[in-house]
Amino acid sequence: MILTTILVVVGFCFGGVVADSDRCCHYPISTTTINSANVTSMNFKCVEPISLKCQNVNSGVVKKIGIAGFKDRSDTSKYTILSVSEEELVEKTMICSPSTMWHLEEKPEDEYLSFSCAYMLQDGTWFFQ
Numbered sequence: 001m002i003l004t005t006i007l008v009v010v011g012f013c014f015g016g017v018v019a020d021s022d023r024c025c026h027y028p029i030s031t032t033t034i035n036s037a038n039v040t041s042m043n044f045k046c047v048e049p050i051s052l053k054c055q056n057v058n059s060g061v062v063k064k065i066g067i068a069g070f071k072d073r074s075d076t077s078k079y080t081i082l083s084v085s086e087e088e089l090v091e092k093t094m095i096c097s098p099s100t101m102w103h104l105e106e107k108p109e110d111e112y113l114s115f116s117c118a119y120m121l122q123d124g125t126w127f128f129q
C-alpha cells in the first residue's frame, strides 16, 4: 500500500516534469555573456528563437571570436567552439528543438544546453564571457 502510494507519487511528479519540459526550454545563454542577445532571460518565454551577437572589441588581445556550446551548464571545461571567425562580429540564431536542447540554426544536428561568446587569445587559449 505504502509502496504503491510512493510509486504513484513518483510517477506523477516525473510525468509532470516531462510534460513541462516538453513545452518549454531553459534560457540558453550564459549570464556572463555581456554581448547582446535579442531576447534577454527576463523576456524569454518558452521556445522562441534567440539571436546572439559576439563582438571583438579588442583585436590586439583577441585573435578570433566564436560561439561556445556547452552540454553541461555547470562544467564549462567541456565546450565546443562553433562558428569561429576572424571578423569583428559573429551573429548566430539559436533554435530550441523539441527535445529542449538548443542548436545553431545552421547546425541542427549539434545540440547544446547553453551557449556563450568565446574569445581566442593570441596564444590560442579560449575564454568565455
Ligand SMILES: *[C@@H]1O[C@H](CO)[C@@H](O)[C@H](O)[C@H]1NC(C)=O
Pocket (backbone or CB within 6 Å): 038, 039, 049, 050, 051, 093
Ligand atoms: C530574435 O532573432 C531571431 C532570429 O533573427 C528572430 O527569429 C526572433 O524573432 C527575434 N526575437 C525578437 C524578440 O526580436
